[in-house]
Amino acid sequence: MDTNTLFQETNASPQSNSKETPLKLVIVGHVDHGKSTFIGRMLYDTDSIEPEKLDKIQRICKDQHKPFEFAFLLDALEEEQLQGITIDTTQIRFKTPKRPFLIIDTPGHKEFLKNMVTGAANASLALVLIDALEGIQEQSKRHSYLLSFLGIQHIMVLVNKMDLIQYEENRFNEICEEYTNFLSTLDINVHQVVPISALNGDNIVFPSMQMPWYTGPTVLSFLETFQATEPVVQAQNFLRLPVQDVYKFDHRRIITGRIENGNLSVGDKIKVLPLGHEATIQSIEAWPDSDSNITTSATTGHTVGITLDYPLFIERGNVIVDSQYAPQPAQYLWANLFWMQKAPASMEKRYKLKLGSQEVSVFIQEIKRVLKTDTMTFVSNPRQIAQFDTAEVLLRVERPIIADNFHEISRTGRFVLVDEYNVAGGGVVLSTNPLIADEIVLETESIQLSDR
Amino acid sequence: MDQVSTLEEESLYIIREAYHKIENLGMLWSIGKDSTVLMWLTRKAFFGHVPFPVIHIDTSFKIPEMIAYRDRMAEEWDFNLIVGQNTEALKEGMDYTKGRLNCCSALKTAALKQVIAQHQIDGILLGIRHDEEGSRSKERIFSSRNQAFEWDIKDQPPEFWDTYRTDFPPGDHVRVHPLLKWSELDIWPYIERHNIPLIDLYFANADGKRYRSLGCAPCTSPIQSHARSVREIIEELETIKSSERAGRAQDQEDLHAMEKLRLAGYM
Numbered sequence: 012m013d014t015n016t017l018f019q020e021t022n023a024s025p026q027s028n029s030k031e032t033p034l035k036l037v038i039v040g041h042v043d044h045g046k047s048t049f050i051g052r053m054l055y056d057t058d059s060i061e062p063e064k065l066d067k068i069q070r071i072c073k074d075q076h077k078p079f080e081f082a083f084l085l086d087a088l089e090e091e092q093l094q095g096i097t098i099d100t101t102q103i104r105f106k107t108p109k110r111p112f113l114i115i116d117t118p119g120h121k122e123f124l125k126n127m128v129t130g131a132a133n134a135s136l137a138l139v140l141i142d143a144l145e146g147i148q149e150q151s152k153r154h155s156y157l158l159s160f161l162g163i164q165h166i167m168v169l170v171n172k173m174d175l176i177q178y179e180e181n182r183f184n185e186i187c188e189e190y191t192n193f194l195s196t197l198d199i200n201v202h203q204v205v206p207i208s209a210l211n212g213d214n215i216v217f218p219s220m221q222m223p224w225y226t227g228p229t230v231l232s233f234l235e236t237f238q239a240t241e242p243v244v245q246a247q248n249f250l251r252l253p254v255q256d257v258y259k260f261d262h263r264r265i266i267t268g269r270i271e272n273g274n275l276s277v278g279d280k281i282k283v284l285p286l287g288h289e290a291t292i293q294s295i296e297a298w299p300d301s302d303s304n305i306t307t308s309a310t311t312g313h314t315v316g317i318t319l320d321y322p323l324f325i326e327r328g329n330v331i332v333d334s335q336y337a338p339q340p341a342q343y344l345w346a347n348l349f350w351m352q353k354a355p356a357s358m359e360k361r362y363k364l365k366l367g368s369q370e371v372s373v374f375i376q377e378i379k380r381v382l383k384t385d386t387m388t389f390v391s392n393p394r395q396i397a398q399f400d401t402a403e404v405l406l407r408v409e410r411p412i413i414a415d416n417f418h419e420i421s422r423t424g425r426f427v428l429v430d431e432y433n434v435a436g437g438g439v440v441l442s443t444n445p446l447i448a449d450e451i452v453l454e455t456e457s458i459q460l461s462d463r
Numbered sequence: 464m465d466q467v468s469t470l471e472e473e474s475l476y477i478i479r480e481a482y483h484k485i486e487n488l489g490m491l492w493s494i495g496k497d498s499t500v501l502m503w504l505t506r507k508a509f510f511g512h513v514p515f516p517v518i519h520i521d522t523s524f525k526i527p528e529m530i531a532y533r534d535r536m537a538e539e540w541d542f543n544l545i546v547g548q549n550t551e552a553l554k555e556g557m558d559y560t561k562g563r564l565n566c567c568s569a570l571k572t573a574a575l576k577q578v579i580a581q582h583q584i585d586g587i588l589l590g591i592r593h594d595e596e597g598s599r600s601k602e603r604i605f606s607s608r609n610q611a612f613e614w615d616i617k618d619q620p621p622e623f624w625d626t627y628r629t630d631f632p633p634g635d636h637v638r639v640h641p642l643l644k645w646s647e648l649d650i651w652p653y654i655e656r657h658n659i660p661l662i663d664l665y666f667a668n669a670d671g672k673r674y675r676s677l678g679c680a681p682c683t684s685p686i687q688s689h690a691r692s693v694r695e696i697i698e699e700l701e702t703i704k705s706s707e708r709a710g711r712a713q714d715q716e717d718l719h720a721m722e723k724l725r726l727a728g729y730m
Contacts, residue, residue, distance in 0.1 A: 028654070030465040030466055030467065031465070031466060032464075032465065032466045032469060033466065061704055061705060061706045062704055062705065063705060063706050063709055064706060067718065070718060071718050074718065084685065085600075087596075087597025087598060087600060087601065087722070088597065088598060088601060088616060088719075088722060089719040089722055089723075090616075090617065090720075098601075098616075098617055099594070099601040099616070099619060100601075101601050102593060102600070102644075103600070104594070104646055105727050111466075113565070125620070125621035126619065126621070128621055128623055129603075129619075129622045129623050132624055133623070133625035159581050161623070255476070255479050255480065256479055256482070256483050258509065258510065260509060260510060260511075260512045260514065260642055261510075264508070265510060267479055269472070269476050280475040296510055297507075297510075298507050298509075298510045298511045299507075299511070312469065312472055313472060314475040314479070314508075315475050316510060321677065327483060329602065351621055352698075363630075365626055420665075425624050427622075427623075427624070427626045429630055431621060431630070432619050432628070432630040432631055432632055433630075434620055434622075434628050437621075437623065437624065461559060
């Protein structure tokens with residue numbers, strides 16, 4: 012890969028305004044590779060920090076007899092500042108004349124991986140920081156793997172602390188090569204690799220004087236023009252409206268939910284799964300009334316309230332779909348599972364699967380193989396899944412649910428597993444099947460499941 | 464969808480999720496702009512209804528206009544208002560001269576605890592936002608507190624793909640933060656878009672002063688401003704560089720004042 016090439020030329024709007032949705036960036040990487048410092052530098056160099064905040068950080072650093080610490084802008088907790096680490100994720104917004112940004116900081120310690128996942132899951136672009144001196148470390152790899160797991164397909168790599176290696180091009184190229192080789196095994200687009208020094212501000216907002224050999228964009232100028240391209244899939248028009256609740260505050264019986272995929276309009280014929288009863292959308296309700304007069308259709312992302320022409324029995328957990336394109340409810344799911352809880356995932360235990368508003372008891376019927384995310388090696392036919400590992404599993408749900416292939420309809424193709432009170436793991440659906448387990452095993456042996 | 468609409472949709476989803484998952488839900492209304500937006504969103508989520516009690520913690524030191532406004536809105540918007548007050552602490556003479564953090568703990572945190580116990584509330588909606596202050600920036604949307612009201616900041620649950628932790632051991636109570644992802648500069652355009660009625664204190668008076676953040680009279684100061692309308696406030700905020708809570712004296716008591724208050728149950 013040519014590290015100095017911009018993969019995408021764009022036409023971002025020249026002027027940002029408060030209505031424009033910010034570009035969501037997540038900063039990931041190994042502990043102490045400089046994530047929080049990078050963000051602090053970015054904010055400082057774009058003049059985005061309130062003077063009182065700078066002042067407060069100066070006082071804290073003085074209290075602790077430390078030099079000024081950019082990281083404290085985001086590491087706001089006392090414990091974080093005392094230990095000089097990031098414990099939990101946070102987000103901060105800033106904008107340049109070109110566009111608004113939302114930066115999500117994440118912890119680099121393995122112990123706080125669930126906080127990293129919490130932050131990263133919403134991003135459209137990830138910035139992976141790698142320490143030029145230390146090179147690629149455990150979390151550099153694990154984080155990038157988890158990004159692809161979470162469905163984040165775009166990353167930018169920042170080789171940080173170039174000042175510590177005298178801004179040397181060879182070492183930079185070595186890291187680029189090693190990392191790009193690793194990433195080529197994941198389904199991720201690397202858009203740009205930039206050599207930076209967060210501490211000194213090289214190539215972040217201002218081009219570096221120290222690295223004339225680097226002719227690519229600064230981090231900021233890349234971000235200002237970046238446009239995420241979302242793959243166009245045929246399934247994008249298929250309606251998925253999981254029922255969140257049914258209200259009867261007055262004469263109306265309003266069915267509410269968020270449209271996770273597709274569109275709906277008054278007059279559409281729908282089907283309510285899993286039972287499959289049909290009806291027609293009579294109205295889209297809204298408050299205040301002035302809003303409802305104009306609402307006759309709604310699309311992905313809208314939280315709607317609708318009424319039907321026929322009083323079907325409907326409850327939370329049902330899924331409303333287009334009557335012509337109704338998916339089959341599934342009893343078995345092949346999925347990629349990421350395990351976050353200390354106690355390993357076990358085939359003997361019952362968990363609760365939450366997919367949107369659907370909640371159902373689930374067993375792990377089969378663990379095909381585990382990927383140890385510290386060494387990035389596979390283990391075949393394991394009995395359990397340890398914390399922070401991922402695995403390809405066959406899940407059996409106690410009653411049929413509506414689930415989609417994650418790569419076709421991502422929002423209804425992902426779920427979490429709850430163990431007692433805690434969210435223990437997250438997963439993405441690779442395929443669904445209403446058949447019994449034996450038949451599935453036979454079938455899948457002939458299908459090449461994704462090798463990721 | 465633009466930024467504010469995206470946030471609105473997410474908040475509606477969260478409010479409905481809380482209403483379904485939490486049996487005895489309440490909502491905290493501070494009378495300020497954020498929780499008034501939360502009130503608006505609640506009415507929107509439930510098609511004009513507020514199907515749970517609205518709690519106001521009255522320290523007795525609130526700026527007087529706030530109380531008058533509160534009572535007027537309760538009538539106009541027709542919700543069940545619960546006023547919580549730590550009368551015992553007040554009898555013993557608690558006020559900010561006993562230390563601002565002590566005062567906040569007694570008149571706000573303890574008063575909230577009392578209301579929650581008295582009305583057996585197991586979850587509350589709050590209008591806090593991530594950009595207000597450091598410890599709030601680290602919050603979850605569904606954030607549980609143990610029986611002692613404590614917040615375990617070092618071990619928060621994962622929260623991703625719009626899935627919240629909604630299963631709790633008995634005795635825990637839940638804070639739900641539908642506005643967590645909003646910033647001050649989303650709140651005001653939203654108020655403008657829907658023409659949401661706000662207390663006059665936010666708008667510049669004849670002396671060229673207005674409140675940017677509301678609280679108790681002794682600990683809250685107005686800022687210099689000539690912004691008399693929502694539009695003018697938005698224009699002012701686009702250029703202003705000081706922080707929103709600069710006029711809140713309790714935040715300045717200690718470098719981690721809010722974190723300390725919040726670990727023990729403060730809003």
